[in-house]
Amino acid sequence: MKNYNFTVAERFMRYVQVDTQSDPGSNNHPSTGKQKDLSRILANELKAIGLADAHTDEYGYVYATIPSNTDNNVPVICFCSHIDTAPDCSGTNVKPILHRQYSGADIVLPDDATQVISIKDYPYLQNHIGSDIITASGLTLLGADDKAGVAIIMDLASYLSANPSIKHGTIKILFTPDEEVGQGTAKLDISKLGAHYAYTLDGGEAGTFEDETFSADGARITINGVIAHPGYGKGKLVNALKIAGEILAALPANELSPETTSGRQGFIHPVAVNGIAEKATIEFIIRDFVTANLEKHEKRLESIAEEVMARHTKASMQFEVWEQYRNMKEVLDQHPHVAEYAAEAYRRVGLPVIKEPIRGGTDGSRLSFMGLPCPNIFTGMHAIHSKHEWVGVKDMEKAVEVLTHLVQVWEEKS
Secondary structure, eight states: OTTOOOOHHHHHHHHTTSOOBOOTTOOSSSSSTTHHHHHHHHHHHHHHHTOTTOEEOTTSOEEEEEOOOSSSOOOOEEEEEEOOBOTTSOOTTOOOEEETTOOSSOEEOTTOTTOEEOTTTOGGGGGGTTSOEEEOOSSSOOOHHHHHHHHHHHHHHHHHHHOTTSOOOOEEEEEESOGGGTOTTTTOOHHHHOOSEEEEEEEOSTTEEEOOBOEEEEEEEEEEOBOOOGGGOTTTOBOHHHHHHHHHHHSOSSSSSTTTOOTTOOEEEEEEEEEOSSEEEEEEEEEESSHHHHHHHHHHHHHHHHHHHTTOTTOEEEEEEEEEEOOTHHHHTTOHHHHHHHHHHHHHTTOOOEEOOBSSOOHHHHHHHTTOOOOEEEOOEESTTSTTOEEEHHHHHHHHHHHHHHHHHHHHHO
16 A cells, blocks of 8 residues: 555544534434434445445444455455444534644643643653644544544545455445444344444554453442421431432442453442432443453442441332443454454554453444454544544554455455
8 A cells, every 4th residue: 555645534534523422311313313414424425435335324324335356255344433422522513633743742732722632641642753643622522433443444445446456355334323322233234234244443552453342231229218308307208319329438449440440350330320319320330351240240239239228227229230231252252263364464564463351342342242243453543532532643544554454364365
């Protein structure tokens, strides 16, 4: 690709200006209608590239096919990224800024001078001194998570369509809504997609490759208090909100929380408290890389709650648990060639393979358990979900190169 004029940076800067923030409080699919604005843009651009079947459906998914150009019987592979941005930080009126030949100095974002991106806080910036990086302007997130992935896949489609001499099997392109709110595959038509294996483009620094995620459950404690007029509540009133506070205060202080864990350690994390004096709920997420440990964490949480409830005999409690997603490594270990082929593509572009477990989940987790083994490839995004979010242009371009070699590896090995 030495003489190729990459389009990934230009595409990325256009895509991030389309507000696609998802909404965790919505029951719609997609959770916000504005995600479809980008879906339509992408489907139209894919058609213009020459992918005749490119389209978006009523749920905001984008499907497209790059037809095979080889006589080899190559499994159908899919490249996938999500179009939505996180609810954690505003995605409205994103102003992307291209910093050419980054000098290494602190970057003061122009729309809010208190927002400063520095090598001290983000040491990986040292790898981009003398290269171009992209940031937002200080009032919003950038949207590199995951529009960097979207732009990388779009540039790949453009390159392969313009270079038919590169042999590859059938390639499916999939863009999903609502990944940030845990609904990225909720309305996916897996049979229409028609792929055998997949790769998400939703990772960080160049060289990282992720084939392991948390396993995840949700939990809810519902506390039923006893209501009475507060003026005459002595001996009668049992305040559910106060019991909820006691349960939260009884959680482990120095372990089993996001604040105190790292690496492969799991956690119990309260994410929402709602209610009134009569009835209150506490919502939790439970995470661990070992699926069997989830039950241990849940039993511990239930035991903590029961100890608190024992002090309030007139009140009652319900404890509920439900599955959210599972560690994709449980599936990927059954298909080792998916990771092996990616590692070969990394080597061909001169990158080491840096394997890291994801302390979270991706669409790849659910796709893997839907029958589509799906690890995760880097995009170059950093400081995601924040006003400091940035991405290195050379990392995005390197990801395009990786995908170009990856499709050739699949063709050669078939």
